[in-house]
Amino acid sequence: MGRAYRQAAAGSERISDAVVTDIIAKTDGLPLFAEELTKALVETGKVEQVAQTGDTPTTLIPPTLYDSLIARLDRIPEVKELAQTAACIGRDFDFRTLAAVAGIGHEALLRTLDRLVEAELLFRRGEPPNATYSFKHALVRDAAYESQLRSRRREVHEAIVRVMEKSIASTHPEMVAQHAVHAGQSEKAMMLFRQAGQHALERFANREALQNFKNAFRLLQTLPRGPTRDQQELSLRLELGLPLIATRGYASEEVETHYRSTVELSQRLADREAEFASTRSLWNCVYDRADLGWSFDLANRLVELADVSNTDEKRALAFRALGSTLMNRAEFPKADDAFDKCLSVASHLPPSTWIKAHGETPSIVAEQYKGFICVIRGRLDEAIRLTGSAVARAERLGHPITQAFARAIHAHVLVMRRDYDDCLKMSEETSKFCATHGFVFWSAHSAILEGVAVAHLWPSKRGLERAEDGLKDWIANGAQLHVPTWSGLIAEAALSLGQHERAGELLKNAVRISDHNGDFFARAELERLHGRLLLVTGNARDCQSTLERALALSRRQGAGLFELRAAMDLAELFVSERDLERARVTLAPVVESFHEHREGTDYRRALELLHQAKASIA
Numbered sequence: 001m002g003r004a005y006r007q008a009a010a011g012s013e014r015i016s017d018a019v020v021t022d023i024i025a026k027t028d029g030l031p032l033f034a035e036e037l038t039k040a041l042v043e044t045g046k047v048e049q050v051a052q053t054g055d056t057p058t059t060l061i062p063p064t065l066y067d068s069l070i071a072r073l074d075r076i077p078e079v080k081e082l083a084q085t086a087a088c089i090g091r092d093f094d095f096r097t098l099a100a101v102a103g104i105g106h107e108a109l110l111r112t113l114d115r116l117v118e119a120e121l122l123f124r125r126g127e128p129p130n131a132t133y134s135f136k137h138a139l140v141r142d143a144a145y146e147s148q149l150r151s152r153r154r155e156v157h158e159a160i161v162r163v164m165e166k167s168i169a170s171t172h173p174e175m176v177a178q179h180a181v182h183a184g185q186s187e188k189a190m191m192l193f194r195q196a197g198q199h200a201l202e203r204f205a206n207r208e209a210l211q212n213f214k215n216a217f218r219l220l221q222t223l224p225r226g227p228t229r230d231q232q233e234l235s236l237r238l239e240l241g242l243p244l245i246a247t248r249g250y251a252s253e254e255v256e257t258h259y260r261s262t263v264e265l266s267q268r269l270a271d272r273e274a275e276f277a278s279t280r281s282l283w284n285c286v287y288d289r290a291d292l293g294w295s296f297d298l299a300n301r302l303v304e305l306a307d308v309s310n311t312d313e314k315r316a317l318a319f320r321a322l323g324s325t326l327m328n329r330a331e332f333p334k335a336d337d338a339f340d341k342c343l344s345v346a347s348h349l350p351p352s353t354w355i356k357a358h359g360e361t362p363s364i365v366a367e368q369y370k371g372f373i374c375v376i377r378g379r380l381d382e383a384i385r386l387t388g389s390a391v392a393r394a395e396r397l398g399h400p401i402t403q404a405f406a407r408a409i410h411a412h413v414l415v416m417r418r419d420y421d422d423c424l425k426m427s428e429e430t431s432k433f434c435a436t437h438g439f440v441f442w443s444a445h446s447a448i449l450e451g452v453a454v455a456h457l458w459p460s461k462r463g464l465e466r467a468e469d470g471l472k473d474w475i476a477n478g479a480q481l482h483v484p485t486w487s488g489l490i491a492e493a494a495l496s497l498g499q500h501e502r503a504g505e506l507l508k509n510a511v512r513i514s515d516h517n518g519d520f521f522a523r524a525e526l527e528r529l530h531g532r533l534l535l536v537t538g539n540a541r542d543c544q545s546t547l548e549r550a551l552a553l554s555r556r557q558g559a560g561l562f563e564l565r566a567a568m569d570l571a572e573l574f575v576s577e578r579d580l581e582r583a584r585v586t587l588a589p590v591v592e593s594f595h596e597h598r599e600g601t602d603y604r605r606a607l608e609l610l611h612q613a614k615a616s617i618a
């Protein structure tokens with residue numbers, strides 16, 4: 001029905017589904033009402049206003065329809081004033097609230113409500129004083145509301161606020177806030193919306209929290225400027241940022257703009273606590289944008305601020321930030337050391353210490369990323385132990401975004417180990433979890449890993465398409481971090497499916513981004529995969545030099561897993577050229593130094609290749 005109205009009355013390009021939904025709600029889906037209100041919106045140019053606010057201006061009720069609705073009330077003059085008062089409460093209201101606001105006797109109230117029910121203007125559920133009422137049509141309520149003088153409406157809303165403050169302000173502050181807005185009590189409404197946002201955050205209802213905080217922020221801008229307002233704005237910005245990150249993604253432009261302003265405001269107010277919190281969140285945004293130079297500077301600033309504050313809580317966050325940046329710069333030993341420092345200073349603090357103010361638990365992040373580094377350095381069993389432990393800790397904590405993060409990194413370690421079955425299971429579970437909570441960032445992450453696992457388990461384009469869609473979503477969220485890593489994983493899957501041209505495109509783009517951002521986390525793997533691509537496309541000479549470059553880089557970085565893979569591919573090339581001794585010399589020391597996950601695919605293939613080379617020499 002909504003699409004028909006949109007196309008007939010406004011043209012499909014001029015009115016959105018969200019606005020159509022609002023119109024249908026206002027008119028209860030009655031065709032004539034819906035068509036008339038749609039036309040009024042378009043003709044007065046109010047469509048964009050409705051799209052932004054989600055509220056249809058009641059003044060747009062067509063005059064003939066408005067007159068008809070008011071006439072129904074005018075035919076029962078003694079009930080009109082009560083209907084107007086009830087309309088201020090909302091389309092739905094309860095007897096007790098109306099009784100407290102209306103200012104008339106109990107018996108008179110009962111008689112008047114009965115008249116409205118008999119006239120089929122109201123529905124009643126239950127019996128007074130426990131009864132609840134509803135206006136039969138939303139437009140009847142709107143007409144009654146608009147027929148009051150503004151001054152009277154304001155008085156009624158003030159009375160409603162006084163009543164609701166005693167009854168539901170502690171449980172539903174957003175409802176009281178709406179009435180405070182109409183009563184002209186902007187500061188009170190702002191505080192109530194903020195309280196509603198805090199309540200929503202406690203329930204991890206991020207979308208609801210964000211909307212309430214944004215309502216509070218808009219109202220704050222209407223208050224007189226000054227030190228008090230600036231301090232209120234700073235604390236509100238810090239609260240608003242957490243659901244903003246959860247629903248928009250760490251790397252979105254909206255998040256960056258928000259925290260740039262928050263950092264500037266905290267510095268202007270010389271508030272070190274707020275500067276640390278906002279700098280940490282700005283670091284997270286910049287880090288996920290893969291601006292690793294700026295990220296490194298911000299991480300070091302966090303270390304400085306943490307040293308000044310002399311608190312382990314801040315040191316843990318600062319070392320987590322520094323370690324993460326170093327990790328993506330492929331400075332693995334330094335990153336490992338930073339994560340160890342994070343775990344050390346956080347060891348005596350409960351995991352929930354950081355959740356409310358910073359939205360994460362650095363010790364869980366550090367444990368996960370240490371596992372990440374372990375898998376790269378060839379300690380594959382230690383890696384799975386660390387990331388599995390972090391997942392268990394996140395589950396006990398029960399903080400959704402921490403759970404999503406821990407599961408996603410664990411799945412990444414699984415795919416690096418080539419444990420594709422386990423990776424697929426974990427990624428599918430995480431995708432559902434992220435969809436429930438609206439975590440766009442980790443949802444894209446899980447889609448990539450899910451697709452890569454499918455591509456290797458059941459070689460088909462389906463997995464590759466899933467992974468590429470995930471990569472597009474990742475980038476659409478503003479994230480550039482790990483794009484070279486993701487591109488390498490997808491390129492390897494494309495190679496396995498014989499899609500050489502696509503693999504080449506992915507690798508070329510990955511190297512370009514790696515060079516631009518200084519993101520060298522997976523650079524040795526990109527070189528190795530480029531070497532494999534050269535081999536299958538018949539360029540053995542360039543293949544050898546590329547694989548040798550991959551091997552040398554992985555050794556410099558201390559990336560033992562990448563070293564094993566590069567040595568294996570290079571040895572395979574030598575075997576194909578009958579240079580068996582060179583194959584043995586290249587592969588033997590790497591295989592002998594590899595002590596973990598020897599039952600894994602990479603080690604078993606390397607061992608078989610080494611035995612083949614030795615047997616052929618013998």
